[in-house]
Amino acid sequence: MDVVIGVQQGLGPSYENAFTGKVTCSVLSNTPDGKGLVVTGCVEGVWVGFRHDSRSMRHVLHLKMVTQCAMLEDFGIFLVLADKFLFAYHIEALVPSSPSSSHSSQTPQKLSGNKDVYFFSVGTLHGRTLVIYMKKKGLDSIFHAVKPVVERINERAKAPQGLMGSRFGSRQAKSDWFRAYREFFLPSEVKIVILCAKGFEIMDLM
Incomplete structure (x- = not known):
């Protein structure tokens, strides 16, 4: 679905400084002080604004080909899948609650x-939050399960390394906010058995 994200002025909609594009995902969340947020992923990045206030929408992440997003509110983390890369951001980096936020x-x-x-x-x-993502290795599907590490997530921000370090750049350090939990895979030829009212059925997933 193509939508227009922008600011309404006067009696009718104004498309000045508006962005038109395909919405690929969205998620609802809340700020630490209880304000409702809506996060929208598009082919040209991520927009964040307050619910019921279209004028608050801001283009906060300039990423290409955003396909999925999710909030881990208990950990203050926003996840986004863009151009087949999976990134984690502090929610405070997108919507700072104060200029002095760490x-x-x-x-x-x-x-x-x-x-x-x-x-x-x-x-x-078992009460543990997990993030599972899937990658391909040959014809096999490899699933990686990782768990958030609260102590690492809550550490104060470190300065970017080198002149090319950027808030939204491509030289991100390997994640230490998440720790490997488990890994498993599905081979290329997979069949499942389904119990039906009349007996069993075998389905080929390929």
């Missing part, structure tokens, strides 16, 4: 190493 200039961290992450999902297992 995370307002935090560089993102890359969970996936090299690119080619096809999708990710967030869930809980």
Whole structure:
């Protein structure tokens, strides 16, 4: 679906300084002080604004080909999959609660190493929050499960390394906000057995 994100002025909509593009994902969240946020992913980046206030929408991440996003509110982390890279940002880096916030200039961290992450999902297992993302190795699907590390996430921001360091640049350090939990894979030839009212059915997933 193509939408226009911009500011309304006067009696009718104004498309000056507006962005028109395909919305690929969205998520609702809340600021630490309880304000409702809406985060929208587009092919040209990520927009953030307050709910019911279209004039507050801001283009906060200039990323290409955003396909998924998620909030880990308990950890203050925003996840986004862009151009097959999986990034983690402090929510405070996108919507600072104050100019003196320790995370307002935090560089993102890359969970996936090299690119080619096809999708990710967030869930809980035995009370533990996990992020699972899928990559390909040959014809096999490799699933990586990682868990947030609260102590690392809450550390104060470190200065970027080198002149090329950038808040939203490409020289992000390897993630230490997440720790490997488990890895598993599905071979290229996978069949599942489904129990039905009339017996069993075998389905080929290829």
